[in-house]
Amino acid sequence: MASSSSSSLSRVVVKSSDNNLFVVNKKVASQSQLLKQCIDNMEEKGTNDVILIPLSNVTSNILTLVLEYCEKHADFADDDNNNQELKQWDHEFLKKFDYATLNSLTMAADYMVTKSLLNLCCQFIADSIKDLTVQQIRQIFDIKNDFTPQEEADIKNENAWAFR
Amino acid sequence: MSLVNKLKFCINEDLDRFSELPEHIIHHILSFLPIKDIIRILSKTWKSLSNSYEIFLDLHYDHNSFALELLLDSEIVPEIDEIRDRFMDFADNHLSRVVQQQIPALKLAVNVAVIGSEFCGVDQLMELDRKAKVEELSIFKVTTFYEFPYSITEDKWLRSLTVQGCKFTGKNFISNDNAGMYSSLQQLYLSRILLFDEEALSNIASPRNRNY
Incomplete structure (x- = not known):
């Protein structure tokens, strides 16, 4: 591999938990602080080889989505955060997923330290459960009620104002 | 199966x-x-x-009860200024912790009896309040009027605001191009206030806000 005087990587290879490889250019990868940190570390060492970053917690399905997000946001990296087109895209992007995917995506964003995606997912989930009844929330998220009837009654009495 | x-x-x-x-x-x-x-x-x-x-349902910083407790606990009667400083320190430290740990507070009430025109402590407290997630805020101020800190209304979580003993001068007004400002405020209770002109209130009591 040709070595130049200033070490700079243009691409990295990211490996998903199910062993699929993704070639990602640096600008896109830098949307994830985890990947950026890896790149920075390698550059400091002066390596010009393409580096492989294994992500043991992210499946290729989810990684594809995270990278789609990073790619879009890398395009807008020089714009301010209030870009309407990007906001619209973000919303359309998340709207497509079911809750299981959304949860996995949220965890991947957390793991890969992609803060804007993490915020976006959490805000989206919060918005979608805000106006639901407790019953509906339980249904959507398959949450089992682990309170005893007595505990439930106590809580309901304590916080009566919070229940419609 | x-x-x-x-x-x-x-x-x-x-x-x-x-x-x-x-x-x-x-x-x-x-x-x-x-x-x-x-x-x-x-x-x-x-x-x-x-x-x-952790959620605080009711957070109350009360200058008077703080002073009373201090007087009952200490053998030497502290100076009024010292009581004020210690109250401000106490409130400031406590609210800082709330902000730092991102604990939401449903109600926050601040009762201050500021002596003279030493308002910097109150300003600091209001600045902290803005960083905290507070839905119902009450400010009670006795003796001299405290200049209402408009910046607190920027808070997107604030639903209810009660103000007593403040003056609304329209100074330190934040420009209206900050989108979403005042959008969450639904209730506004005012009593014993000094109003310099109508303008000074108009932006808080915008048509979007009800029940005031």
């Missing part, structure tokens, strides 16, 4: 999808919700989480 399949089926059914998320992410999601919803959801869904998630 084979036993293994059956077992798998059971496990899947028991899977609590939302609880699958680590606690810090659930906290993050909850941070986007109004406190009423947080309580409603937490208290009915996650026993473990509702024990670890």
Whole structure:
């Protein structure tokens, strides 16, 4: 591999938990602080080889989505955060997923330290459960009620104002 | 259905999808919700989480009761200025912790009897309030009038605001191009206030806000 005087990587290879490889250019990868940190570390060492970053917690399905997000946001990296087109895209992007995917995506964003995606997912989930009844929330998220009837009654009495 | 399949089926059914998320992410999601919803959801869904998630229902910093306690506890009667400083320090430290740990507070009441025109402590407190997630804020001020800090109305969580003993001068007014400003305020209670002109109030009591 040709070595130049200033070490700079243009691409990295990211490996998903199910062993699929993704070639990602640096600008896109830098949307994830985890990947950026890896790149920075390698550059400091002066390596010009393409580096492989294994992500043991992210499946290729989810990684594809995270990278789609990073790619879009890398395009807008020089714009301010209030870009309407990007906001619209973000919303359309998340709207497509079911809750299981959304949860996995949220965890991947957390793991890969992609803060804007993490915020976006959490805000989206919060918005979608805000106006639901407790019953509906339980249904959507398959949450089992682990309170005893007595505990439930106590809580309901304590916080009566919070229940419609 | 084979036993293994059956077992798998059971496990899947028991899977609590939302609880699958680590606690810090659930906290993050909850941070986007109004406190009423947080309580409603937490208290009915996650026993473990509702024990670890802290919410202040009623946070009250009261200069008078603070002074009283101080007087009862100490042998030498402290100076009025010293009481004020210690109260301000106490309130400031406490609210700083609330902000730092991102604990939401449903109600926050501040009773100050500032002596003279030493308002910097109150300003600091209001600045902290703006960083905290507070839905109902009450400011009570005795003796001299305190200049109403318009910046607190920028807070997107603020639903109810009670102000007593303040003056509204329209100074330090924040420009209206900050989108979403005042959008959450639904109730505004004012008493014993000094109003310099109508303008000074108009932006807070915008048509979007009701029940004032």
